[in-house]
Amino acid sequence: MTTLSSLNAATTLALTPLVSRVNPTAEADTDVSSLASLSPSAIVTIPSASGLAVLQTYTPEGTLTATAPVLSWASENSDAVSLRMMGNYAAQTMAGHFAGLGSALLDRFKTTGSDYAQSISISSTTGLAPVGQGAGSPSGQIGLTIRTKSGVTVEIALGSEDGGLSVSIKSSGALSESERNALAKLSDGFQQAIDGLSAVPPKLDLSGLAQFDTSALAAVNFHYTVTGDGDENISASYAQDSSARSLSVTSAAGTMNVKVDTSHSALWGTSAQRAASVASYLQQFDHANSRGHGNAALMSMFEDGFAQMNEDYGTPSGETLPGAAYSPALQQSDQAMLTGLADFSASITDTSTSPNPMRPGEVDSFSYQVAQSTELEGSAREGKISQTQQSHLSASYHQALQGGGKPVLTSSKNSQNYDYVRIDDSAGSAVQMATARGVLLNATLTQSSEQNTRDSKYERGSLVSDVNTPRETSRSVDLLSMLEPLIDNGDATRDTAAWQQALSTIHAMILLNNAAN
Known part of the structure; x- marks a missing residue:
């Protein structure tokens, strides 16, 4: 006669700790044999002991409990990178998953330039991912591509998906010792970029990547992406070579882009x-x-990116401004009338919202663009220089009538008391100068700004006023006339304190901030 053992006995079997992943079935079979010797009756365990270490139960919310994680490695896991991954895999945030991992990868180049790959995947003893580490969890992908002066390309990748981690390094050729050292020196900068974007709220820390060793490395390309994390989703990329730098960030808050031309x-x-x-x-x-x-x-991210990308351009090529090669004083005056920055373009756009259910066409928005462009004409003996700075702001927002904060707008007329403000501003600053045979022939500054503010006031949903306020300013300055007395009396040639003070005054005048505000 065949009988079923009690569920208590089965439970006791299932709770036997799993001490080895080599052959869990054999361990379970041994336990079944010992139990079978206690009774001539056949014993059927529910659930089957084969392949299980813990009897699964459910919480009142319907989730599994006691799902002990099982780790699977792609290769031998005693190296420094694997040990770092072992410490990170159970983290509940992207910051925790990638903590120290980028720097650990690049540190390998201090001793070796060989390819490398490692991954750790996670499952429970039931074959299901532990809670919080399943297919619905956020995913993160990080990449760093480096091109050396000799033409070798090194690709570094980090990934976090379904609770697991993966890393890889691939090189298109052998690296010299100087190239390995240059890559290793990027370890802190790489990790700082990762840590900044993984923070909440995210931050930009690109200085370490931007200041790479240009004697050994030719280009750096970094990207960071997190998906499946709702409002925390973010995508960022940064690229730099000897002639240009570019940054792009997209998140739930909006988008931003900065490009810098370092070719001159x-x-x-x-x-x-x-x-x-x-x-x-x-x-x-x-x-x-x-x-x-x-x-x-x-x-804040936009400002950090702009500042870091213009902090240090590296070693200059020796190029001089046209018409100023043979006169130190002329070089100083020409440079003072320029910003000193490489040409750039930058933009930031917030994600628009429609906070008023009674007027969905009224959006809260913010978009800002700024740029500098320079034209150089001529030779070392004579030339023309023209530099233009421009900005444009387009924005709209709702403001409470009382207190000036954000109004709480609903479908009730009683909530419809607010100002709806629309802004359209632009500003420009332009410098033009001409030189010949070591003499400054002319130098002028032209600045202008336009501001348009439209304020629509509503009370209990009715428009009570609609006022547009334009404002325009402009000015033109003869910069040469400010310098001529100092040039004539020799202050320019002697490079006196008065000459340097005049140059500082002119430099402050030509900045776009003076036109925009």
Whole structure:
């Protein structure tokens, strides 16, 4: 006669700890044999012991409990990178998954330039992913592609998906010792870029990548993407070579792009000039964001990216401004009338919203663009220089009548008391100069700005006023007339303190911030 053993006995069997993954079925079979010797009756365990280490039960919410994780490695796992992955795999955030992993990968190049791949995948003893680490969890992909001066391409990839981790390094050829060292020096910068974008809210920290060793490396391309994480989704990319830098970020908050043309080192000013110009632009960005009620976190990233990409352009090529090659004083005056920054274009756009259910066409929006372009004509003995800076702000927002904060708008007329403000601003600053045989022939500054503000006021849903307020300013300055007295009395040639003070005054005047505000 065949009988079923009690479920208590089966439960006892199923709770036997799993001490080896080599042959769990054999372990279970041994336990079944010992139990069978206790009774002539056939024993059937429910569930079957084969392949199970823990009897699964369900929580009141319907999720599985006691799902002990099982780790599977792609290869031998005693190296430093694998040990880092072992410490990271159970983290519940992208920051935790990638903590120290990028720097650990690049540190390998201190001793070896060989290809490398490793992965760790996770499942429970039931064959199901542990809670929080299943197919519905966020995924992250990170890539760093480096091209050396000798033409070798190194591709580095990090991935986090379904709770597992994967890393790889592939090289198109053998690396020299100097190339390995240059890659290893990027380890901190690579990790800082990862940590910044993994933070909540995300931040940009690109300085370490931007300052790579140009004697050994020719180009760096970095990308970071997180999907499946709702409002925390983000995609970012940064590329740099000897002639250009570009940054792009897209998140739930909006998008931003910055491009810098570093192909003309004659435009690069001193570090003090660049710092002053960057500080002026950051002040202008803050003003635009405040005026247009933009997203503060996204603007902070935009400012960080702009500042870091213009912090240091590397070693100049020796190119000089046209017409200024044989006169140090002329080189100084020409440079003072330029920003000292490489030409660039930058934009930021917030994700638009429609907060008023009674007027969905009224959107809260913010879009800002800024750019600099320079034209150089002539030779070392004579030439013309023209540099233009431009900005444009387009924004709209709702503002409460009382207190000036965001109104709470519903379908009730009682909530419909607010200002709807639309802004359209533009500004420009242009410098033109001409030189010949070591003499500054002319130099002029032209600046203008236009501001248009339209304010529609509603009370209990009725439009009570609609006012458009335009504002225009413009000016033109003869910069040469400011310098001629100092040139005539020899201050320029002697490079006196008065000459340097005049140059600093002119440099502050030509910045776009003076036109925009």
